[in-house]
Amino acid sequence: xxxxxxxxxxxxxxxxxxxxxxxxxxxxxxxxxxxxxxxxxxxxxxxxxxxxxxxxxxxxxxxxxxxxxxxxxxxxxxxxxxxxxxxxxxxxxxxxxxxxxxxxxxxxxxxxxxxxxxxxxx
Numbered sequence: 268x269x270x271x272x273x274x275x276x277x278x279x280x281x282x283x284x285x286x287x288x289x290x291x292x293x294x295x296x297x298x299x300x301x302x303x304x305x306x307x308x309x310x311x312x313x314x315x316x317x318x319x320x321x322x323x324x325x326x327x328x329x330x331x332x333x334x335x336x337x338x339x340x341x342x343x344x345x346x347x348x349x350x351x352x353x354x355x356x357x358x359x360x361x362x363x364x365x366x367x368x369x370x371x372x373x374x375x376x377x378x379x380x381x382x383x384x385x386x387x388x389x
Contacts, residue, residue: 273310277310279302281302282303283300283302284297285299286299
């Protein structure tokens with residue numbers, strides 16, 4: 268047999284032993300493929316391990332992306348809440364400034380009037 272080994276082959280060289288046993292008139296064939304089958308099993312196992320590693324790496328990458336998306340969403344929500352709070356604070360300050368300006372123009376409007384006496388009924 269001869270030739271190059273498959274790429275990624277970690278086992279020894281491929282080998283199959285062929286032999287004849289018994290009398291010359293009725294020989295029996297003996298085929299030993301143990302080395303070849305062990306090498307193929309190791310090769311298949313290595314490929315499966317690589318597939319599992321790639322799958323796990325892909326899963327970790329997807330989890331990292333999901334976490335990043337959630338982090339971005341949370342950040343956007345907090346920025347939106349902060350902008351809404353700032354707008355509400357600005358509106359309240361504008362309203363207070365408007366009322367202060369109105370009171371400055373009409374000082375008597377700003378003075379609190381005592382409540383009218385309540386009518387007492389017998």
